[in-house]
Amino acid sequence: MLIQRPDPIRPSEITSESVFVKRRALLKAALAAGLLPGTMARAQPVTTSTLGDLAAANGRLENVSPWADNPSLATTPYEYVTEYNNYYEFGTGKGDPARYAHTLVTEPWSVEVEGEAENTGTFTLEDILRPHALEERIYRFRCVEAWSMVVPWVGFPLGDLLKRFAPTSRAKYVQFFTLNDSEQMPGVRSRVLQWPYREGLTIEEAMHPLTLLTVGLYGRVLPNQNGAPLRLIVPWKYGFKSIKSIVRIRFMEDQPRTSWNMAASREYGFYSNVNPDVPHPRWSQASERPLGAGLFASRQPTLLFNGYAEEVADLYTGLDLVRNF
Amino acid sequence: MTRRQLAWLRNAIVALGLVPLAQLTARAFGYGDLGANPVQVVQHTLGITALNLLLLTLTITPLRRLTGRSWLVRLRRPVGLLAFFYALLHALSYAALDLRFDWPRLAADIIERPWLTVGFATVILLVPLAVTSTNAMQRRLGRRWTTLHRSVYAIAALGVLHFFWQVKLDTREPLVYATILAVLLGYRVVVSLRRRTQRAVAQ
Numbered sequence: 242m243l244i245q246r247p248d249p250i251r252p253s254e255i256t257s258e259s260v261f262v263k264r265r266a267l268l269k270a271a272l273a274a275g276l277l278p279g280t281m282a283r284a285q286p287v288t289t290s291t292l293g294d295l296a297a298a299n300g301r302l303e304n305v306s307p308w309a310d311n312p313s314l315a316t317t318p319y320e321y322v323t324e325y326n327n328y329y330e331f332g333t334g335k336g337d338p339a340r341y342a343h344t345l346v347t348e349p350w351s352v353e354v355e356g357e358a359e360n361t362g363t364f365t366l367e368d369i370l371r372p373h374a375l376e377e378r379i380y381r382f383r384c385v386e387a388w389s390m391v392v393p394w395v396g397f398p399l400g401d402l403l404k405r406f407a408p409t410s411r412a413k414y415v416q417f418f419t420l421n422d423s424e425q426m427p428g429v430r431s432r433v434l435q436w437p438y439r440e441g442l443t444i445e446e447a448m449h450p451l452t453l454l455t456v457g458l459y460g461r462v463l464p465n466q467n468g469a470p471l472r473l474i475v476p477w478k479y480g481f482k483s484i485k486s487i488v489r490i491r492f493m494e495d496q497p498r499t500s501w502n503m504a505a506s507r508e509y510g511f512y513s514n515v516n517p518d519v520p521h522p523r524w525s526q527a528s529e530r531p532l533g534a535g536l537f538a539s540r541q542p543t544l545l546f547n548g549y550a551e552e553v554a555d556l557y558t559g560l561d562l563v564r565n566f
Numbered sequence: 567m568t569r570r571q572l573a574w575l576r577n578a579i580v581a582l583g584l585v586p587l588a589q590l591t592a593r594a595f596g597y598g599d600l601g602a603n604p605v606q607v608v609q610h611t612l613g614i615t616a617l618n619l620l621l622l623t624l625t626i627t628p629l630r631r632l633t634g635r636s637w638l639v640r641l642r643r644p645v646g647l648l649a650f651f652y653a654l655l656h657a658l659s660y661a662a663l664d665l666r667f668d669w670p671r672l673a674a675d676i677i678e679r680p681w682l683t684v685g686f687a688t689v690i691l692l693v694p695l696a697v698t699s700t701n702a703m704q705r706r707l708g709r710r711w712t713t714l715h716r717s718v719y720a721i722a723a724l725g726v727l728h729f730f731w732q733v734k735l736d737t738r739e740p741l742v743y744a745t746i747l748a749v750l751l752g753y754r755v756v757v758s759l760r761r762r763t764q765r766a767v768a769q
Contacts, residue, residue, distance in 0.1 A: 317602075325602035333736040335603075386734060388603055433736050504735055523681050523731060536594055536604040539666060 300461045305395050308378040316379060317390035319459050321532045326466045327384065328485055329433055330419065330426035337428070338466035344425050345486065347470040356416075356492035359407035366470055370456065372405075373397040377460065378453055378474075383515045383547045385479035385501075389529040394474050395457030400448035408444065408492045415447040416440070416497035417473060418489035434500050440484040441497035441511065442475065445556055451476055451549060477546040477553045479513045510566040514557070515547035519566050567637040576644050583648035586615045587655070605663045612656035617729060617743060619649035620722050624750040631757070643699050646718075650696040653725075657689045681731035688724045691717065719754075722747055 328338035331345075350366040375395050383389045403415065421437035423429050429436045446452060453474040456463060463469040468485025475482050481501050491497070501509035508522050517527045528540040546553050557565075567575075590611050593600050600607045623646045630638040660682075665672050675682050695715055698704070704711050726747055730740040 321602035329736075388606075431738075501735075524679060525675070530603060530605055532602040536600060536608065536663065540664060 302375060302395050302457045302460055302462060305375045305377050305457075305460060308376045311377070311379045314379060314381070314391045316393055316459075317532050322390055322392050322458060323464045323467060325532060327386075327480065328428075328466055328468065330421075330428045330436070330438065330486075331466065332428045333433060339464075341427055342465035344427070345420075345465040345469065346425055347465065347486075350470050350488075352471065352487060353489045354406050354491075355489070357409045357412035357494060358492045359409065360405065369402060369471070373401055375456065380451075380453070380474060380476040381544075381547050381549075382474070382476065382480055382483075383529060383543065385481060385509070385513070385521065385526075387524060387526060387529045387543075388532055389541075389543075390532045392458055393460070394453055394455045395460065396453040396455035396474065398450050399452045399454040399473065400450065402454055403447055403490075406490075406492070411494045412444055412492035414493045414495065414497050415442050415444060416491040416493055417442075417484045417487050418491075419484055420486045420488045434504050437488075438484065438500045439498060440473070440482055441493075441499050442482075443556075444492075446475065446553075449553060449556065451552055477515055477549040479515060481509070482513050512557075512560075512562075512565050514562065514566075515543060516545055516562055516566070517543040518545070519563055567635075572637060572640055576641060579641060579644045580648065583619065583645070586611060587652075605659075608663065609656060609659050612652050612659055613729070616649050616652035616656050617725050619645055619652060620718070620725055621743070621746055621750065623649060623718065624722060624747070628750065628753045647696060647699060650692045653689045653692055657686060681728060684724050684731065685728040688721055688728060691721045691724070695721075719751055723751075 324339045325335045326338040327335070328342065331338040331341040348366075351363050352366070352369055353363050354361045375397060377393050377395050379391060379393045381389060382392055408415075417440050419438035420426070421429055442452070453476075455468075455472050455474045456470060458464075458467060463472065468483075471487045472485040473483045473487065482499075496511060499509075499511055501513075502511055515526070520526050526543055529543050530540055531538070544550070590600075590608060592598065594604065594608070623642055626638055626642045626645070630636060661667055661672055665675070676686050677683070695718060698707060698711060698714060707714065726740060726743045729743060730737060733740060
């Protein structure tokens with residue numbers, strides 16, 4: 242298994258700005274000395290670089306500022322966040338993505354934008370990321386299977402990107418698609434779900450400042466099994482709404498179809514907001530098992546909207562959350 | 567097969583049957599680890615071992631008939647008791663690790679969640695079979711013993727159904743179990759039908 246398993250980044254490890262500047266000088270010196278390949282010489286100012294350039298050779302993202310609202314929550318160990326995954330394109334076992342996702346090719350990467358917007362077309366990952374400053378946000382993550390984790394994601398608000406495409410007044414929903422390539426993704430050869438994987442949000446949900454377009458975790462570029470190079474994190478919804486490895490974004494007037502709803506509409510609704518009072522038809526959602534808590538730790542109660550009720554509850558005023566599960 | 571060899575074989579089966587539990591215990595207490603979601607690993611391992619052993623008890627009779635080795639039937643009790651042991655541990659692991667012995671909640675869960683209803687029914691229905699597995703009980707119950715122990719066919723089906731309802735979407739693994747069970751039960755149907763026609767012909 243050729244999965245890199247770096248230790249979690251500690252705050253003390255984050256490169257300070259002064260060192261960062263010096264690093265540049267160091268790089269120049271190294272280049273001059275012929276210690277580094279010439280391609281590195283094309284390093285651009287950080288605010289306008291691609292993900293590849295942003296990431297140092299060890300996959301660490303540079304120039305990430307901490308989010309002002311970061312909670313003081315203990316984060317789930319890096320190895321659990323990156324080795325216990327649901328990414329059915331690489332198999333249905335929790336360890337399958339970490340085992341098989343190395344075949345995913347994330348460079349070059351482009352995203353098609355279509356539908357009810359003025360600036361549609363194909364955009365490279367560089368086009369997408371260029372104007373946005375990266376933030377590290379510590380979010381709770383709750384899987385519909387009743388396990389949870391706390392992850393320091395790196396990204397920027399999805400809304401900031403969507404605005405650049407100038408959605409029209411008819412854009413009431415946004416649909417997202419994951420890459421669907423059987424050459425790179427052994428799991429899509431089985432028909433567990435209908436491929437490509439697709440997800441959707443209302444335009445208000447998509448524009449909500451908590452909705453994060455994510456490129457990294459733990460200060461590093463997203464590992465393939467976590468949805469590299471570009472994924473969504475919608476922290477108040479069950480994990481499957483946070484679509485991975487996005488290749489297509491579509492603005493729509495009507496509610497889009499979503500993969501889990503297509504597979505089992507009785508069990509997975511369009512909204513799929515975390516809600517302890519609305520059980521899954523087969524199991525309770527009232528509590529959850531935090532990953533890495535150990536064999537004898539007790540379950541912890543699940544919070545309405547995964548603890549983000551204060552921020553997002555007004556998106557759903559007047560909506561029957563039981564019927565619109 | 568001598569009596570002594572048979573006793574040895576049965577002990578070996580019990581020892582072998584305890585290996586999954588020993589492995590799990592070792593992993594839980596620091597020799598290796600149980601990963602990100604240890605409770606799930608413990609519950610799944612205990613449950614799948616119970617189901618494996620339950621299907622194994624059902625393969626003994628066909629195997630005996632196909633090979634003509636009648637002593638095979640003497641191995642059925644230890645395998646069956648091991649299956650019960652794992653099923654019991656599986657249920658206990660849910661009550662202990664997930665519910666911390668919150669009995670009212672366990673009762674509510676069993677009533678509300680068909681998957682748990684079926685799971686607990688499987689374990690409870692195995693109790694009379696385990697209790698009546700001794701030679702003395704077998705003698706005392708006579709023909710009724712056979713009838714009682716035939717309920718294991720339905721119990722195994724409940725176990726497989728419990729597995730089906732537990733998986734989120736990918737039913738391939740429970741389907742394998744269902745197929746094996748169907749073959750094992752189908753074999754018995756064929757044998758009994760054939761017997762009936764033979765009897766009819768003889769008359």
